[in-house]
Amino acid sequence: xxxxxxxxxxxxxxxxxxxxxxxxxxxxxxxxxxxxxxxxxxxxxxxxxxxxxxxxxxxxxxxxxxxxxxxxxxxxxxxxxxxxxxxxxxxxxxxxxxxxxxxxxxxxxxxxxx
Amino acid sequence: xxxxxxxxxxxxxxxxxxxxxxxxxxxxxxxxxxxxxxxxxxxxxxxxxxxxxxxxxxxxxxxxxxxxxxxxxxxxxxxxxxxxxxxxxxxxxxxxxxxxxxxxxxxxxxxxxx
Numbered sequence: 001x002x003x004x005x006x007x008x009x010x011x012x013x014x015x016x017x018x019x020x021x022x023x024x025x026x027x028x029x030x031x032x033x034x035x036x037x038x039x040x041x042x043x044x045x046x047x048x049x050x051x052x053x054x055x056x057x058x059x060x061x062x063x064x065x066x067x068x069x070x071x072x073x074x075x076x077x078x079x080x081x082x083x084x085x086x087x088x089x090x091x092x093x094x095x096x097x098x099x100x101x102x103x104x105x106x107x108x109x110x111x112x113x114x
Numbered sequence: 115x116x117x118x119x120x121x122x123x124x125x126x127x128x129x130x131x132x133x134x135x136x137x138x139x140x141x142x143x144x145x146x147x148x149x150x151x152x153x154x155x156x157x158x159x160x161x162x163x164x165x166x167x168x169x170x171x172x173x174x175x176x177x178x179x180x181x182x183x184x185x186x187x188x189x190x191x192x193x194x195x196x197x198x199x200x201x202x203x204x205x206x207x208x209x210x211x212x213x214x215x216x217x218x219x220x221x222x223x224x225x226x227x228x
Binding site for chain 1: 159212215219
Protein backbone atom coordinates (compact mmCIF):
# COMPACT_ATOMS: atom_id res chain seq x y z
CA UNK A 1 0.00 0.00 0.00
CA UNK A 2 2.97 2.27 0.54
CA UNK A 3 4.54 1.56 -2.86
CA UNK A 4 4.84 4.00 -5.72
CA UNK A 5 5.47 2.40 -9.10
CA UNK A 6 7.30 4.32 -11.80
CA UNK A 7 7.93 3.64 -15.48
CA UNK A 8 9.89 3.54 -17.64
CA UNK A 9 13.14 2.74 -15.87
CA UNK A 10 15.05 4.61 -18.56
CA UNK A 11 14.08 6.87 -21.41
CA UNK A 12 15.93 8.22 -24.42
CA UNK A 13 14.44 11.19 -26.22
CA UNK A 14 15.64 13.40 -29.05
CA UNK A 15 16.15 17.09 -28.40
CA UNK A 16 12.85 18.90 -28.84
CA UNK A 17 10.79 15.78 -28.15
CA UNK A 18 8.35 15.06 -25.34
CA UNK A 19 9.45 12.99 -22.36
CA UNK A 20 6.71 11.18 -20.44
CA UNK A 21 7.19 9.40 -17.13
CA UNK A 22 4.36 7.60 -15.39
CA UNK A 23 3.71 6.78 -11.74
CA UNK A 24 1.02 4.86 -9.91
CA UNK A 25 0.18 4.62 -6.23
CA UNK A 26 -2.11 2.52 -4.05
CA UNK A 27 -2.62 4.40 -0.82
CA UNK A 28 -5.64 6.68 -1.20
CA UNK A 29 -4.48 8.68 1.82
CA UNK A 30 -1.70 10.22 -0.27
CA UNK A 31 -2.51 13.83 -1.01
CA UNK A 32 0.71 15.37 -2.28
CA UNK A 33 2.57 14.24 -5.38
CA UNK A 34 5.93 15.85 -6.14
CA UNK A 35 8.49 15.17 -8.83
CA UNK A 36 12.18 15.44 -8.10
CA UNK A 37 15.09 15.85 -10.51
CA UNK A 38 18.53 14.51 -9.60
CA UNK A 39 21.79 15.15 -11.42
CA UNK A 40 24.84 12.94 -10.80
CA UNK A 41 26.63 13.89 -7.60
CA UNK A 42 23.76 16.05 -6.41
CA UNK A 43 20.80 15.55 -4.15
CA UNK A 44 17.27 15.53 -5.58
CA UNK A 45 15.63 18.89 -6.21
CA UNK A 46 11.89 19.54 -6.28
CA UNK A 47 10.75 20.12 -9.84
CA UNK A 48 6.99 20.42 -9.61
CA UNK A 49 4.25 19.10 -7.33
CA UNK A 50 0.49 18.60 -7.46
CA UNK A 51 -2.33 18.06 -5.00
CA UNK A 52 -5.30 15.82 -5.87
CA UNK A 53 -7.82 18.64 -6.15
CA UNK A 54 -6.47 19.53 -9.61
CA UNK A 55 -5.97 17.32 -12.66
CA UNK A 56 -3.08 19.20 -14.22
CA UNK A 57 -0.33 21.62 -13.24
CA UNK A 58 2.08 23.29 -15.62
CA UNK A 59 5.30 25.11 -14.87
CA UNK A 60 7.22 26.15 -17.95
CA UNK A 61 8.06 23.04 -19.97
CA UNK A 62 7.05 20.70 -17.14
CA UNK A 63 3.47 19.45 -16.67
CA UNK A 64 2.01 17.02 -14.16
CA UNK A 65 -1.17 15.19 -15.16
CA UNK A 66 -3.10 13.61 -12.31
CA UNK A 67 -5.83 10.96 -12.52
CA UNK A 68 -7.31 10.46 -9.06
CA UNK A 69 -9.69 7.63 -10.00
CA UNK A 70 -6.89 5.62 -11.64
CA UNK A 71 -4.42 6.57 -8.90
CA UNK A 72 -1.90 7.59 -11.52
CA UNK A 73 0.11 10.70 -12.27
CA UNK A 74 2.63 11.55 -14.93
CA UNK A 75 5.32 14.07 -15.77
CA UNK A 76 5.51 15.52 -19.24
CA UNK A 77 8.61 17.42 -20.32
CA UNK A 78 7.92 19.40 -23.47
CA UNK A 79 10.70 20.45 -25.86
CA UNK A 80 13.16 18.22 -24.00
CA UNK A 81 16.73 19.57 -23.85
CA UNK A 82 20.08 17.85 -23.25
CA UNK A 83 20.25 19.74 -19.93
CA UNK A 84 17.16 17.82 -18.82
CA UNK A 85 19.20 14.61 -18.81
CA UNK A 86 18.91 13.44 -15.21
CA UNK A 87 17.12 10.93 -13.02
CA UNK A 88 13.52 11.78 -12.20
CA UNK A 89 11.70 10.52 -9.13
CA UNK A 90 8.01 10.72 -8.46
CA UNK A 91 6.87 10.63 -4.87
CA UNK A 92 3.72 10.53 -2.82
CA UNK A 93 2.98 11.69 0.68
CA UNK A 94 0.20 12.16 3.17
CA UNK A 95 0.50 15.69 4.49
CA UNK A 96 -1.42 14.95 7.66
CA UNK A 97 0.12 11.57 8.30
CA UNK A 98 2.72 10.37 10.73
CA UNK A 99 5.58 7.99 10.37
CA UNK A 100 7.09 7.67 6.92
CA UNK A 101 6.48 10.89 5.04
CA UNK A 102 7.59 10.69 1.40
CA UNK A 103 7.40 7.43 -0.57
CA UNK A 104 9.51 7.61 -3.71
CA UNK A 105 9.27 5.77 -7.00
CA UNK A 106 12.38 3.89 -8.18
CA UNK A 107 13.39 6.62 -10.62
CA UNK A 108 13.63 7.12 -14.39
CA UNK A 109 16.93 7.89 -16.04
CA UNK A 110 16.26 10.35 -18.86
CA UNK A 111 18.76 10.94 -21.63
CA UNK A 112 18.05 13.69 -24.13
CA UNK A 113 20.13 13.34 -27.28
CA UNK A 114 21.41 16.53 -28.95
CA UNK B 115 22.14 31.62 1.34
CA UNK B 116 24.30 28.53 1.74
CA UNK B 117 22.65 25.22 0.88
CA UNK B 118 22.49 22.01 2.87
CA UNK B 119 25.95 20.67 3.62
CA UNK B 120 26.84 17.10 4.45
CA UNK B 121 30.11 15.77 5.78
CA UNK B 122 31.97 13.74 4.94
CA UNK B 123 31.11 13.35 1.26
CA UNK B 124 32.69 9.91 1.02
CA UNK B 125 33.33 7.26 3.64
CA UNK B 126 34.67 3.73 3.58
CA UNK B 127 34.08 1.45 6.56
CA UNK B 128 34.24 -2.27 7.27
CA UNK B 129 31.50 -4.55 8.50
CA UNK B 130 30.82 -4.28 12.21
CA UNK B 131 32.10 -0.74 12.53
CA UNK B 132 29.91 2.23 13.29
CA UNK B 133 29.67 5.52 11.44
CA UNK B 134 28.41 9.04 12.11
CA UNK B 135 27.28 11.35 9.33
CA UNK B 136 26.66 15.05 9.72
CA UNK B 137 24.18 17.43 8.13
CA UNK B 138 24.05 21.20 8.43
CA UNK B 139 20.69 22.57 7.26
CA UNK B 140 20.02 25.84 5.52
CA UNK B 141 20.16 28.73 7.98
CA UNK B 142 16.79 29.15 9.67
CA UNK B 143 15.57 25.66 8.84
CA UNK B 144 14.53 23.62 11.85
CA UNK B 145 13.64 20.32 10.19
CA UNK B 146 16.19 17.79 9.00
CA UNK B 147 15.17 14.55 7.31
CA UNK B 148 17.45 11.68 6.41
CA UNK B 149 17.09 9.34 3.43
CA UNK B 150 18.95 6.30 2.18
CA UNK B 151 19.40 5.96 -1.58
CA UNK B 152 20.45 2.64 -3.14
CA UNK B 153 20.16 1.30 -6.70
CA UNK B 154 17.97 -1.56 -5.50
CA UNK B 155 15.64 0.13 -3.04
CA UNK B 156 15.71 3.69 -4.34
CA UNK B 157 15.11 6.57 -1.96
CA UNK B 158 13.86 5.54 1.44
CA UNK B 159 12.94 7.80 4.33
CA UNK B 160 14.89 7.16 7.53
CA UNK B 161 13.70 9.77 10.01
CA UNK B 162 12.96 13.43 10.55
CA UNK B 163 14.05 15.73 13.34
CA UNK B 164 12.41 19.03 14.14
CA UNK B 165 13.51 21.27 16.98
CA UNK B 166 15.70 18.49 18.42
CA UNK B 167 12.81 15.97 18.51
CA UNK B 168 12.33 12.98 16.25
CA UNK B 169 9.00 13.62 14.51
CA UNK B 170 8.77 10.81 12.00
CA UNK B 171 10.50 7.50 11.46
CA UNK B 172 10.74 5.12 8.52
CA UNK B 173 11.05 1.35 8.52
CA UNK B 174 14.71 0.89 9.38
CA UNK B 175 16.26 -1.20 12.16
CA UNK B 176 17.37 0.33 15.43
CA UNK B 177 20.97 0.33 14.22
CA UNK B 178 20.06 3.56 12.47
CA UNK B 179 19.68 6.45 14.84
CA UNK B 180 19.96 10.19 14.75
CA UNK B 181 19.88 13.33 16.76
CA UNK B 182 19.55 17.04 16.25
CA UNK B 183 21.33 19.79 18.10
CA UNK B 184 20.03 23.15 19.26
CA UNK B 185 21.57 24.82 16.17
CA UNK B 186 19.51 22.41 13.99
CA UNK B 187 22.56 20.50 12.81
CA UNK B 188 21.85 16.80 12.71
CA UNK B 189 23.88 13.64 12.92
CA UNK B 190 22.97 10.16 11.82
CA UNK B 191 24.63 7.11 13.33
CA UNK B 192 24.71 3.58 11.98
CA UNK B 193 26.07 0.93 14.31
CA UNK B 194 27.30 -2.56 13.46
CA UNK B 195 27.58 -1.81 9.77
CA UNK B 196 26.43 -4.42 7.25
CA UNK B 197 27.36 -4.70 3.57
CA UNK B 198 23.80 -3.71 2.69
CA UNK B 199 24.25 -0.34 4.39
CA UNK B 200 26.38 0.81 1.46
CA UNK B 201 24.39 3.69 0.03
CA UNK B 202 24.14 7.40 -0.57
CA UNK B 203 22.77 9.02 2.57
CA UNK B 204 20.93 12.24 1.89
CA UNK B 205 19.67 14.80 4.29
CA UNK B 206 17.08 17.43 3.52
CA UNK B 207 16.21 20.55 5.43
CA UNK B 208 13.03 22.55 5.66
CA UNK B 209 11.65 25.38 7.74
CA UNK B 210 8.65 23.15 8.51
CA UNK B 211 8.08 19.66 9.82
CA UNK B 212 6.53 16.93 7.70
CA UNK B 213 5.49 17.03 4.08
CA UNK B 214 6.32 20.35 2.47
CA UNK B 215 7.31 21.99 -0.81
CA UNK B 216 10.24 23.62 0.92
CA UNK B 217 12.45 20.57 1.40
CA UNK B 218 15.98 21.03 0.08
CA UNK B 219 18.40 18.14 -0.26
CA UNK B 220 22.12 18.12 0.36
CA UNK B 221 24.61 16.39 -1.97
CA UNK B 222 24.77 13.28 0.20
CA UNK B 223 27.41 11.15 1.88
CA UNK B 224 28.48 8.10 -0.10
CA UNK B 225 29.06 5.26 2.40
CA UNK B 226 30.82 2.10 1.27
CA UNK B 227 30.91 -0.86 3.63
CA UNK B 228 33.59 -3.47 2.86
